[in-house]
Amino acid sequence: MNASFDVAIAGGGIVGAACADFCSAAGMRVAVVEAGPIGGGATAAGMGHIVVMDDSPAQIALTERSRSLWMALARELPADAEYVTAGTIWVAADAEEMAEVERKRALYAGIGVRAEVLGPRQLSEAEPNLRPGLAGGLLVPDDGVSYPPCAARFFLERAQARGAVLLRAKAVELMETGIRLAGGEAVAAGAVVNATGAWAPELTPRFAVRKRKGHLAITDRYPGFLRHQLVELGYLKSAHSTAADSVAFNAQPRRTGQVLIGSSRQFGAEHAAIDQPILTRMLERARAYMPPLADLTVIRCWTGFRAAAPDKLPLIGPCAGRPRLLLATGHEGLGITTSLATGELVAAHLSGRPFAIPPEPYLPSRELEAEGDPLHE
Amino acid sequence: MSEGDRSFDVLVIGAGPAGLAAACRAAAARAIVCLVDDNPRPGGQIWRASLDRVPGPAVPWIATAARLGVRMIEGARVFAAPEPGRLALETGAGEPLDLRYRSLVLATGARERFVPFPGWTLPNAMGAGGLQSLVKSGFPVRGKKVVVAGSGPLLPAVARYLRHAGADVRLIAEQAPLAALARFARSLLHHPHKLAEAAIFGGSLAGVRYLTSSWPVSAQGDGRVQSVTLARGGKTFTESCDYLACGFGLVPNTELASLLGCRVSEGVAVDDYQRTTVEGVYAAGEITGIGGVDLALVEGEIAGHAAAGQTERASRLFQARDRQRHFARSLARSFTLREELKHLAPDDTLVCRCEDVSLGRVRAATGWREAKLQTRCGMGPCQSRVCGPAVEFLLGWKPDSVRPPLFPVSVNSLSQAGDSGS
Numbered sequence: 064m065n066a067s068f069d070v071a072i073a074g075g076g077i078v079g080a081a082c083a084d085f086c087s088a089a090g091m092r093v094a095v096v097e098a099g100p101i102g103g104g105a106t107a108a109g110m111g112h113i114v115v116m117d118d119s120p121a122q123i124a125l126t127e128r129s130r131s132l133w134m135a136l137a138r139e140l141p142a143d144a145e146y147v148t149a150g151t152i153w154v155a156a157d158a159e160e161m162a163e164v165e166r167k168r169a170l171y172a173g174i175g176v177r178a179e180v181l182g183p184r185q186l187s188e189a190e191p192n193l194r195p196g197l198a199g200g201l202l203v204p205d206d207g208v209s210y211p212p213c214a215a216r217f218f219l220e221r222a223q224a225r226g227a228v229l230l231r232a233k234a235v236e237l238m239e240t241g242i243r244l245a246g247g248e249a250v251a252a253g254a255v256v257n258a259t260g261a262w263a264p265e266l267t268p269r270f271a272v273r274k275r276k277g278h279l280a281i282t283d284r285y286p287g288f289l290r291h292q293l294v295e296l297g298y299l300k301s302a303h304s305t306a307a308d309s310v311a312f313n314a315q316p317r318r319t320g321q322v323l324i325g326s327s328r329q330f331g332a333e334h335a336a337i338d339q340p341i342l343t344r345m346l347e348r349a350r351a352y353m354p355p356l357a358d359l360t361v362i363r364c365w366t367g368f369r370a371a372a373p374d375k376l377p378l379i380g381p382c383a384g385r386p387r388l389l390l391a392t393g394h395e396g397l398g399i400t401t402s403l404a405t406g407e408l409v410a411a412h413l414s415g416r417p418f419a420i421p422p423e424p425y426l427p428s429r430e431l432e433a434e435g436d437p438l439h440e
Numbered sequence: 441m442s443e444g445d446r447s448f449d450v451l452v453i454g455a456g457p458a459g460l461a462a463a464c465r466a467a468a469a470r471a472i473v474c475l476v477d478d479n480p481r482p483g484g485q486i487w488r489a490s491l492d493r494v495p496g497p498a499v500p501w502i503a504t505a506a507r508l509g510v511r512m513i514e515g516a517r518v519f520a521a522p523e524p525g526r527l528a529l530e531t532g533a534g535e536p537l538d539l540r541y542r543s544l545v546l547a548t549g550a551r552e553r554f555v556p557f558p559g560w561t562l563p564n565a566m567g568a569g570g571l572q573s574l575v576k577s578g579f580p581v582r583g584k585k586v587v588v589a590g591s592g593p594l595l596p597a598v599a600r601y602l603r604h605a606g607a608d609v610r611l612i613a614e615q616a617p618l619a620a621l622a623r624f625a626r627s628l629l630h631h632p633h634k635l636a637e638a639a640i641f642g643g644s645l646a647g648v649r650y651l652t653s654s655w656p657v658s659a660q661g662d663g664r665v666q667s668v669t670l671a672r673g674g675k676t677f678t679e680s681c682d683y684l685a686c687g688f689g690l691v692p693n694t695e696l697a698s699l700l701g702c703r704v705s706e707g708v709a710v711d712d713y714q715r716t717t718v719e720g721v722y723a724a725g726e727i728t729g730i731g732g733v734d735l736a737l738v739e740g741e742i743a744g745h746a747a748a749g750q751t752e753r754a755s756r757l758f759q760a761r762d763r764q765r766h767f768a769r770s771l772a773r774s775f776t777l778r779e780e781l782k783h784l785a786p787d788d789t790l791v792c793r794c795e796d797v798s799l800g801r802v803r804a805a806t807g808w809r810e811a812k813l814q815t816r817c818g819m820g821p822c823q824s825r826v827c828g829p830a831v832e833f834l835l836g837w838k839p840d841s842v843r844p845p846l847f848p849v850s851v852n853s854l855s856q857a858g859d860s861g862s
């Protein structure tokens with residue numbers, strides 16, 4: 064490979080594609096190295112919920128910035144990216160969760176994110192198929208839904224239109240001077256980005272990104288059955304635990320009229336096969352919130368692996384002592400949403416232009432990293 | 441159903457010839473046997489019951505199964521295999537059902553292959569076997585003009601049935617060349633009882649034109665099929681019709697076998713005793729490769745004997761099976777689909793009917809998975825059962841992984857598939 068690039072990106076998931084988009088827009092010559100189909104990794108499995116999450120100030124900053132980038136892009140997204148501003152309703156089952164609704168509302172108001180508290184009646188008017196007797200909810204009207212593999216392809220195509228090159232190959236080694244491919248040849252580049260999602264440790268073994276398995280089920284078409292993305296607030300309790308397997312009620316209306324039902328979280332499950340006991344728990348949880356779901360027809364189930372970092376924040380930016388080796392991984396359950404702000408941060412790191420949000424909380428050199436060489440264990 | 445009612449020595453999936461034979465042989469060895477099929481009546485494809493009756497050859501098998509106490513579960517579909525020794529089903533009434541087995545015989549048969557051409561998705565253009573099943577369930581074709589096209593011995597069988605039901609079968613267009621069929625007819629000499637079938641290759645079937653080296657290139661019509669244009673001898677001609685019945689050979693239904701982890705190449709791989717590569721799981725009939733009803737029967741018998749531990753009896757049937765396999769091989773050779781069929785569909789022809797995806801969009805991808813992710817091809821309710829084999833024929837791509845549910849099922853059934861029932 065003779066061509067020399069400013070940046071070579073390993074991984075053509077939604078994160079790698081967004082990095083290519085922003086870097087090429089900043090005038091860099093970009094190469095993307097992807098072994099499989101575009102968006103065929105976690106991106107193909109993800110729910111595609113575009114959501115502001117308030118787990119930590121850094122998470123709020125990243126998701127809020129990302130969501131505004133999605134909103135700005137909405138008109139340009141192709142129809143097959145299926146972007147819809149469906150809005151999220153955080154569903155509160157009891158008074159304790161209603162307190163959480165109020166806390167969230169105040170927090171969102173403070174950062175300019177529109178949100179509206181729903182009482183029990185308003186909740187059942189908004190979503191008549193929810194079980195009666197729920198306490199209420201928080202409607203976040205500007206959250207969206209997308210179809211991630213086509214969004215990823217669109218980001219990559221924009222980069223390609225600016226001269227970016229897609230190399231269909233497996234990266235076997237990241238070097239200071241570029242990426243070595245499985246065939247032995249090297250892609251020469253001034254900087255390298257590891258955007259291989261849950262596979263990232265194969266190329267940068269020093270960073271502990273663990274696989275967190277998830278299940279989803281999709282139904283046949285039932286237009287109007289569901290209107291908003293629904294997430295139970297109990298989700299916060301279960302998703303927070305980094306130890307046990309957990310399930311939470313999560314239901315999403317697709318533009319096709321299909322209902323996408325989630326979700327589960329498991330550590331230590333390496334096999335992509337459907338795990339029936341977990342699927343059962345997940346569907347039972349969904350039915351408990353939305354009893355009429357029981358009669359809907361499921362046409363397919365699948366699993367995916369989220370790339371989970373130890374402190375639940377992604378790893379974005381240069382590695383300590385290796386300024387030309389960047390990471391863009393560890394997005395766990397939010398990588399569809401945060402792909403755009405990630406691409407923006409990576410481009411800013413490489414171009415030296417101003418950052419849209421402070422980059423420090425996501426740097427791979429934060430607390431997490433033990434001393435040593437990122438490329439070698 | 442109580443616990444005891446749900447556990448069987450031998451569980452047979454599919455009540456076509458192979459499944460019926462397997463169930464009868466296993467039950468004769470005093471095994472406790474259950475036979476499951478998703479149709480309302482036993483018989484499978486070839487012996488599909490019509491409104492008024494079960495076809496003659498099926499009768500003794502069904503009677504024997506009943507006499508030997510085979511438990512019949514009709515109208516139920518296997519959709520998952522939550523753990524070894526256990527299958528999850530949904531009944532016709534939409535209820536979940538959990539069955540356990542010591543040995544399992546898969547006899548899930550085959551389905552038709554479709555080859556896309558302009559107009560193949562018009563209303564009243566359908567599968568040859570599909571139209572036959574419709575007629576069996578009471579759909580009237582009396583006096584209707586039908587063109588039967590595609591490939592294989594299924595075409596004359598369907599034509600004969602439709603004529604019997606009063607249809608005006610205009611012609612049968614077989615894509616294979618006459619020379620190949622002549623070879624096939626000669627090979628039938630080793631199978632004298634199949635000579636009756638061979639008689640059709642004389643050029644007509646009881647007055648129906650039987651054209652070789654002829655295939656549909658397009659179907660036309662306003663809101664439904666009104667005519668079909670066929671290729672023959674370097675030219676084309678147009679035939680008017682009310683129904684177009686097409687079938688381009690059969691594709692084994694290997695999904696359940698794949699889900700169980702059995703090795704599958706063309707069909708499900710089996711050894712002499714019809715054992716798959718998974719312990720305790722046998723396969724018989726069309727799912728091991730397309731070979732017709734007689735091969736399905738003898739394979740079913742062997743699998744039934746073997747699954748009930750009667751290996752000696754099973755081995756006595758090996759020779760008979762070998763003869764039938766010889767026939768199956770010449771069948772496959774004779775009806776190989778020709779290259780021209782890969783070029784009938786221009787880019788705007790639909791390949792995926794569930795999701796309205798055109799061939800051009802599929803072709804632009806680098807493989808099946810990318811096509812699926814980027815175009816939604818194969819993502820609809822049929823889960824690529826129709827477009828998968830078509831795309832495999834046109835572009836050579838193997839379909840991707842099989843997962844539960846194998847068929848669309850209710851959230852209710854799917855969520856109970858993991859329950860132990862206790």
Ligand SMILES: Cc1cc2nc3c(=O)[nH]c(=O)nc-3n(C[C@H](O)[C@H](O)[C@H](O)COP(=O)(O)OP(=O)(O)OC[C@H]3O[C@@H](n4cnc5c(N)ncnc54)[C@H](O)[C@@H]3O)c2cc1C
Pocket residue numbers: 073074075076077078079096097098099100101102103104105106107108109110111112113114232233234235258259260261262276277278279326366367368369370391392393394395396397398399400401
């Ligand atoms: C069940 C589930 C539900 C989810 N729901 C949501 C949601 O609603 N909203 C949200 O924002 N996020 C969600 N996510 C998270 C989101 O899907 C991921 O965070 C995101 O897709 C990560 O994108 P990525 O590009 O980093 O990784 P991936 O999409 O996995 O991309 C990595 C790419 O790298 C390639 N690759 C790997 N190794 C190599 C190599 N050596 N050489 C070349 N290429 C290589 C892979 O083939 C792959 O294409 C969900 C995830 C799961 C599993």
Ligand SMILES: Cc1cc2nc3c(=O)[nH]c(=O)nc-3n(C[C@H](O)[C@H](O)[C@H](O)COP(=O)(O)OP(=O)(O)OC[C@H]3O[C@@H](n4cnc5c(N)ncnc54)[C@H](O)[C@@H]3O)c2cc1C
Pocket residue numbers: 453454455456457458459476477478479483484485486487516517518519547548549550551552568569570572594597598690693696724725726727731732733736846
């Ligand atoms: C549409 C069609 C029409 C045909 N018509 C003729 C004809 O007219 N003349 C002729 O000579 N040959 C015909 N054949 C060929 C004929 O089917 C075979 O030669 C022979 O019947 C094969 O027997 P089998 O037992 O292997 O499979 P089949 O007879 O196909 O039996 C398999 C059975 O298993 C059931 N099944 C599959 N999966 C599941 C599941 N997961 N759960 C529950 N049940 C399941 C199926 O519904 C089916 O009833 C036809 C084939 C097809 C596909």
